[in-house]
Amino acid sequence: MKQTIVLAALLGGAHLVTGQNNPYQIADSVKQHLDQSLALLRQHALQRDQVDWAQLQAAVYEKARGAQSVQATLPVYPYLFEQLRDSHGWFSYKGRSYGWSPARAPYTNAAVKAALKQKPGVRVRVLDGRYGYVRVPSMQIRSLEDVQRQAQALRDSLCRVQPRRLRGWIIDLRLNDGGAMHPMLAGLAPLIGDGLLGGFVDPSGKPTEQWRLRGGDLYVDTMRFSRLGPATCPMPRKPQPVAVLLSGRTASAGEVVAISLKGRPGTRFFGEPSYGATTANEGFELSAQSGLSIATQREIDRTGTLYQxxxxxxxxxxxxxxxxxxxxxxxxxxxxxxLRKAKVRPSRPKA
Incomplete structure (x- = not known):
């Protein structure tokens, strides 16, 4: 998942209705907050063209009737995200999140659920004497320094098993339920290899951004997110086969890592279908205590395959x-x- 912060104040007076008459008896400041939310969703949401905004606005005001505080409007936001079919977005208020989740069959993999409760970290092992195993958990960041630090820690973990002697890798994403893609991809760069990994597209399918590895570092378009360079320990001279493990809890940024490996030569996926949060979110600040995270783009892999x-x-x-x-x-x-039988057929990476 990627995030961009935009001040809602920049919208100025971009309200969906004039505020002269207020038959819903909503406090002016609360109504302004709702109008800012509606304007942002109307401008940015993936499914914005599938909604009758006049009807949605009226329904929102009715649900917020008599509200004298933002707190009183909290039930509105799950409804908004449901109408937009956005199960990846949320409204945040005073440190809590309010979103919508579609009905799903209960997830029954007890081992995965139990392991996630333990808040797993990075784990690297050698299996069968010649294959590397790396578990990549969720990673959270607040700054580029966090990207650098966590990516370096992941690289250092790979180096501890003397990777040059190994013949292939297992990248385990089963316990990766999201966070930030940047330290994960930068840390795994020696295993993935340079080149185009994937990108974002707008609702019409038009490409908006691409992410790639170049010289061992992660770039999103021209922005460089890591400064690690090539691996600091000896790595195999040729690309190695990679097996990727998925679970029904592999989500969001974990799915970005999986998508980044789709289409890579000598790569195969094992396990369960992932969670299905394959959208890019943008964050918008509404006030010091509130904000919106909205699914604004979908994701494609290096071959251009779209992940709905x-x-x-x-x-x-x-x-x-x-x-x-x-x-x-x-x-x-x-x-x-x-892995015992796998081979990598080289392909020329896209620049």
């Missing part, structure tokens, strides 16, 4: 996860079986 919802595995495997003993993990074992 989930990232799918090449080899579906339900259950059998064992995060304590990887040798007994069904998905790890399937990945190892493939």
């Amino acid at each position: 919802e989930q990232v799918l595995p090449d080899e579906p495997i339900d259950g059998g996860d064992n995060f304590i003993d990887l040798n007994q993990d069904a998905k790890v074992r399937a990945a190892l079986q493939w």
Whole structure:
């Protein structure tokens, strides 16, 4: 997921209606806050053209009837996101988030749910004596310094297993439920390889941004997000096969990492379909205590394939996860079986 912060104040008086008459008896400041929210959603939401805005505005005012505080309008926001079919966005107020989730079948993978409760970190191992394993969890950032620090820590973890001697890798994204894509991709750069990884497109399908690795560092268009350079430890001279593990809790930035590996030569996906939060969000500040995060773009991989919802595995495997003993993990074992025979057919990376 990417985020951009924009002050709603820049919208000035971009209200959807004039505020002379207020039959809904909403406090002026509260109504202004609602109008700013509606204006931002109308301008930026992915599904903005699928909504009758006059009807939606009237419904929002009715739901907020008599509201004298922003607190009183909180039930409006899940309704707004539902009408826009935005299950990735949210309204934040005083440190809490209010969004909408579509009805889903209950997620039944107890091993994944239990492991996520433990707040897992990066884990690197050597399996079968010649294959690397790296677990990439959720990563949160507040600054470019955070990107650099976390990406470097991930790189350092890879170096501890002497990667030049290994013949392939398992990248485990099963416990990656989001955060920021930047330190994950920058840290994994020696395994992924330079070149175009993916991009964002607007609702019409027009490309808006691309992300790529260049010289071991991550760029989104021309903005450089890391300054690590090539690997600081010896790496294999040729690209190696990579197996990617997914779960139904691989989400958001975790899905960006998965998408970044789609289309890579010598790469295969194992496990469950991902969660399905494959949109890019932009953040908009409404006040010192409130803001909107809106899904504004969809994601494509290096081949141009558009991801409307989930990232799918090449080899579906339900259950059998064992995060304590990887040798007994069904998905790890399937990945190892493939890695023993896998080869990478080189392709010229896009600049």
